[in-house]
Amino acid sequence: MKKRLVSGEVSLSGQLVCLTQDQAGTVRDHLQLHLDLTRAEPGCLSFNVTRTSNPLVWQVEERFEHASAWEAHQERVTGSEWGHATAGIERRYSVIGL
Template sequence: METHARSVQLTELTADVSITARPFFERHGSTVEAEQHPVSDGMPLTNYKMKKKLLDSAVCLSGQLACHTQDQAKTVRDHLPLHLALTRAEPGCRSFAVTATIDPLMWQVEERFEDAAACDTHQERVASSEWGQATSDIERRYLVITTVPEMVLSPGAVVSSAVPMTPSGITTSAASTVGAGASV
């Protein structure tokens, strides 16, 4: 059913499910919208209105972590394993990679979160984390891209918004691009 719903460009699926079916639906990405108490043949029941989003706006971050000294590079090496593990365990983190480059003072950063809320939650956690404190003086050269799935628009259209970020996570400017054939 989900495959068909995606093929006809539906953005969500909803279902009224029983107490026993609720865990199954949650394991497959549905969330509870409301607890309901219908009456059937004079018998009160409890069920749940569940919803599964089929399309969302992913947030991708791409860039570099640029150290200026060997001490900064050592700080990254020392704190990175825990930072990777904590970030990858966050709800809404689809992928997270920080990899060394040929330059021993530079790391390539690639992040993908399922939506802006998950990315914001990540940024809040990082700001107060051991990683955030230890690496606060290391330069970040990031570009944040928010994508809207093309199925929401006309076929072949892709909309994205690119926002450069400073080390504090504050955006400095924004630019949007629209792919060919878009009708926004």
């Protein structure tokens, strides 16, 4: 998801979709640290990952103050414990504000 970003607020909405209970367990095991670290990032306005009625699916909603903050978040996550642990889990995201 590498695009040249423009200035202004960036938001992402979508789902993290696990195929197995093992993947769902990985999300549960790593989610709180991921939430804490992301919410502490400069430019993060809101960041929520909540389980849906389907125990294999999480709703993801995030807002960043500007494109460079969102891009920095994406770069940090790629190399993070969360990024490595959840790399094989499907993401169905839409990004607005690019």
